[in-house]
Amino acid sequence: MRISVIGCGYLGAVHAAAMTALGHEVVGVDVDAARIAALSDGRAPFYEPGLPELLAETSATGRLRFTTDLSQIAGCAVHFVCVGTPQKHNEFAADLTYVDTAFEGIAAYLAPGDVVVGKSTVPVGTAERLARGLEEVGATLVWNPEFLREGFAVQDTLHPDRLVYGLPEGEAGERGRAVLDAVYATPLAEGVPLVVTDYATAQLVKVAANSFLATKISFINAMAELCEATGADVTALADAIGHDARIGRKFLNAGLGFGGGCLPKDIRAFMARAGELGVDQALSFLREVDSINMRRRVRMVDLAREVCAGSIVGRRVAVLGAAFKPDSDDVRDSPALSVAAQMQLQGAHVIVTDPQAIENARRAWPDLVFAETAEAAAQDADVVILATEWREYRALDPVRLAGLVRSKAIVDGRNVLDPAAWRAAGWTYRALGRP
Ligand code: UDX
Numbered sequence: 001m002r003i004s005v006i007g008c009g010y011l012g013a014v015h016a017a018a019m020t021a022l023g024h025e026v027v028g029v030d031v032d033a034a035r036i037a038a039l040s041d042g043r044a045p046f047y048e049p050g051l052p053e054l055l056a057e058t059s060a061t062g063r064l065r066f067t068t069d070l071s072q073i074a075g076c077a078v079h080f081v082c083v084g085t086p087q088k089h090n091e092f093a094a095d096l097t098y099v100d101t102a103f104e105g106i107a108a109y110l111a112p113g114d115v116v117v118g119k120s121t122v123p124v125g126t127a128e129r130l131a132r133g134l135e136e137v138g139a140t141l142v143w144n145p146e147f148l149r150e151g152f153a154v155q156d157t158l159h160p161d162r163l164v165y166g167l168p169e170g171e172a173g174e175r176g177r178a179v180l181d182a183v184y185a186t187p188l189a190e191g192v193p194l195v196v197t198d199y200a201t202a203q204l205v206k207v208a209a210n211s212f213l214a215t216k217i218s219f220i221n222a223m224a225e226l227c228e229a230t231g232a233d234v235t236a237l238a239d240a241i242g243h244d245a246r247i248g249r250k251f252l253n254a255g256l257g258f259g260g261g262c263l264p265k266d267i268r269a270f271m272a273r274a275g276e277l278g279v280d281q282a283l284s285f286l287r288e289v290d291s292i293n294m295r296r297r298v299r300m301v302d303l304a305r306e307v308c309a310g311s312i313v314g315r316r317v318a319v320l321g322a323a324f325k326p327d328s329d330d331v332r333d334s335p336a337l338s339v340a341a342q343m344q345l346q347g348a349h350v351i352v353t354d355p356q357a358i359e360n361a362r363r364a365w366p367d368l369v370f371a372e373t374a375e376a377a378a379q380d381a382d383v384v385i386l387a388t389e390w391r392e393y394r395a396l397d398p399v400r401l402a403g404l405v406r407s408k409a410i411v412d413g414r415n416v417l418d419p420a421a422w423r424a425a426g427w428t429y430r431a432l433g434r435p
Contacts, residue, residue: 003076004079005019008035008066010330024063029068036066042055049327079116115179118144124277144202150330159187164197167199169198211270214289220238257294260332300432304411314347317340318351318384318385320390320396321387328356337365385411
């Protein structure tokens with residue numbers, strides 16, 4: 001099939017390459033000329049494991065191209081809209097500017113019978129409004145939310161957990177379904193579960209899933225607060241409750257909490273939308289989920305202060321990690337950077353390191369000082385903070401690091417280090433929710 005992908009960020013770039021890998025002919029469009037130049041060169045414009053290989057493989061087919069010229073989508077039968085929906089300034093609601101601009105822009109190049117596929121995360125009700133706008137050109141809108149995780153984006157796009165189609169009623173819906181079935185023929189043949197539903201449900205599925213994940217993380221972080229008050233160990237608690245298949249161990253890692261370009265803004269936009277719909281009470285628990293999450297960052301700074309004998313002013317602090325999670329260079333709402341910035345503002349000398357995200361972090365927080373390696377960051381440190389659980393930080397040798405720091409104090413913000421090994425090497429080991 002001939003497919004266009006509008007918006008080539010973390011979602012769209014991977015989607016465009018993955019659709020090519022599935023055998024389609026794809027044109028990816030973005031307003032960011034630098035991003036398009038990189039993609040046209042077969043280079044990934046951001047760090048995502050597996051994407052460089054997928055781009056190399058799919059670029060070589062001659063069926064994948066990238067452009068800033070929207071008119072190039074003319075002639076495609078299917079158009080995926082993959083633009084961002086960030087949080088509005090000073091408001092919880094989602095900013096739909098990019099979505100609206102994309103839909104306005106593509107309208108001129110659509111032909112009757114084309115299928116437009118919404119992938120962006122939007123407030124419920126948006127698809128219904130956008131579908132009305134497409135009626136004039138005779139195009140059909142399908143809502144097909146995306147569940148990819150950064151760091152696993154290639155795998156999640158080629159082999160998703162499930163596919164969801166939100167369809168309009170009648171013939172248009174049937175046509176939309178047939179087209180998506182053809183687009184996703186390979187994963188469907190592999191047995192990927194398919195849920196076919198209406199627009200409202202499809203839009204809600206995405207925010208409901210992210211709200212559940214956020215709630216699970218904040219639940220275990222609330223338990224971490226209880227653990228701290230009682231001397232209990234939240235990692236053992238998570239293991240123990242996680243053995244119950246109804247609960248499950250995944251997403252029960254207590255620590256610095258969630259960040260990134262999705263979970264925080266999605267739960268806020270969901271609350272804002274519920275308010276507009278007059279059902280704000282239904283989601284008032286998400287306010288608590290958000291508060292528990294944000295409290296972790298404050299607690300982290302307090303813990304660092306405790307190990308620095310009550311003051312971080314003038315202390316040298318090494319922060320290991322800037323990305324919001326490992327295997328990503330994304331620093332949007334990163335808990336690691338939030339902690340680093342708070343400590344810097346409170347008078348500490350903060351040195352941040354990250355295997356992939358330094359460039360993005362420097363752009364977001366130009367006043368922070370960065371080092372290329374954990375060893376360089378830890379040099380003469382009064383306290384080391386593990387803020388993002390990259391594999392190389394989990395594998396750090398406490399004996400070797402002890403020779404570099406001024407004071408052997410580590411705060412494990414992700415509960416991934418072995419306290420016994422660090423203590424045996426003479427370190428003061430502290431963590432969120434552990435004795
Ligand atoms: C999320 C959803 O998982 C994905 O399905 C959706 O499409 C987009 O949003 P992503 O933002 O890539 O994906 O990150 P995710 O892996 O969900 O992690 C989010 C945050 O939660 C990270 O900051 C991570 O460190 C944190 N987290 C995750 C925890 O603090 N504890 C956990 O147990 C799991």
